[in-house]
Amino acid sequence: MVDVDQLSLELPGALQLAIKVVVALFLFGIALDTRVEDLRAVVRRPWVMAVGLVAQYAVAPGVALLLTLVLDVRGSVAIGMLLVACCPAGNLSNLLTHRARGDVALSISLTALSNLLAVLLTPLAFGFWCGLNPAATELLRDVSIEPATVMSEVALLIGVPFALGVLVAWRRPRFAESAQRVVEPGALGLLVLVVVGGAAAQLDVLVDYLGVVAVPIVAHNALALGVGYATGRACRLGPPGVRAMTFELGVRNTALGVVLALGFFSDLGGVVLVAALWGLWDVVTGLVLSTWWRRGEGSVARGAPGDAIVGP
Template sequence: MALLTPGLLASAAVDIDQLSLDLSDGLQLGTKIIVAFFLFGVALDTRIGDFRDVVRRPWVIAVGVVAQYVVAPGLTLLLTLALGVKGSVAIGMLLVACCPAGNLSNILTHRARGDVALSISLTGVSNVLAVLVTPVALAFWSGLNPSAEALLRDIELSPWDVVAEVALLIGLPFAAGLLVAWRAPGFAARAQRFVEPGALVLLLLIVVGGLASQFGVFTAYLAVVVLPIAGQNLLALGVGYGTGRVCRLSEAGTRAMTFELGVRNTGLAVVLALGFFADLGGVVFVAALWGLWDVLTGLALATWWRRRTPRPVAAQPVNGAG
């Protein structure tokens, strides 16, 4: 199919780097509030005991973090080069790859009969590290793609500005949620039932509504980004599954690792795209569509796995890694 060749992809995307999505300041602020609310909900469902895997299985956590912030973005970089995507599309893909997991990965792991304790531990660690790692990783990996690096140089992106934004979007609400969960566990348990699903629904409505308001843009550029998004999503899920197998986890653990590395916090990616790449609508476009595709593929995989009872691990890895 000629449409899917790298050369034609680059040709069709000739204007996407100049694409500007006209989203109101109110919509952008609302998205930030919802993402912060979403992270607050993640923390409400997090207890200090949930980090026990960091101590009990440090090797697994360490490998998961390396796979998330090194292997997945590195392979995404190679994918952007292989497909010859334009700079804004590459930045959008790498931005998603450098974002941490959200609590959607925990929900999908539970639905898939995976190791929820491992999933929560990995989500907590990745979100704590994201405050510093996400901006640095984005700058590093984007700098290795010539088209993306040229755009970043033109807009003079400061990693420290991104650190401040991520700290506000992740650090403050996550710390507040942990405090509430510690001081008022009963209230946190009741509130968590409504905060997380409500924030997810509102975020999806904003993304869908924003895309609907830009329907002409959506139809014009969908063919440009559909292959990169689908390919990266499949790649991310594959890295997660492969990491679980390398760590010799049980099938339940492998399912958890698959969702932790394959399901990104695309709400955070959209907010960062709106905040720092306002004139590069292709970045926002990729992040928003990634989020929708992420939910669909994640739910499909979790539903398929739910019908299959996980088999116990045949052999435990050394050093307590399983």
């Protein structure tokens, strides 16, 4: 079996294009569901947003870095873990928050803000945290990556569909409300089809290397959810707000991670495997946790942004 650091892993061009379409649809859906009253939460509770962003781009990747060092994972696996950790939250976190009877307004506001800033922060955070892992640094010396190229790719995948969605929501609010009901489940369905198709195309590789990446992915996912939960409690949020923060920090935009992994690290198989399998595990743990919370007590409502937030 080839060392995971030397494994070259590529998906068919059609599947790669499909993943990019899914990423764009997710961001378009987030923008369609972003209302003015949601964004007012940023003004009403700027400290909550600030803490959430710091946790997302500093605390969570820092925990991921420590995990890569403790587990002594291969360089490409470390790069994959840090890449996913530096990606913003995705539309899936909003769906899971709603299912868990959490504060959807807070979730959408955080997702919108983190994705807006991801154009700059994701490439910068990824480069910084990878530079602190010796195994990852060693591998990256042989990979030519221009920060401007990464930023342009992230901007194309996030900035353009997000801006288009905001424009549609502003100029055609009724259409946006109707379209959003179709875009969210449609994008989720496409994501499932793409993941299943990609897994089927590389089934033999997944079976061979599952043991290499399974423990890091499971441990990292659990820690990420834990960071989100702890952040929500530290911000003195009510139960709905804690649930929202848990999914915002624990459920990443792995579709974006897969696109970046295939685009820049296809010759480092561990990066692609971590991003792809994390996406599957995100769905499993997210559905289990949201279902468990849904069965308990909790207020359901989109409500006014910040209504579920308590604190000074």
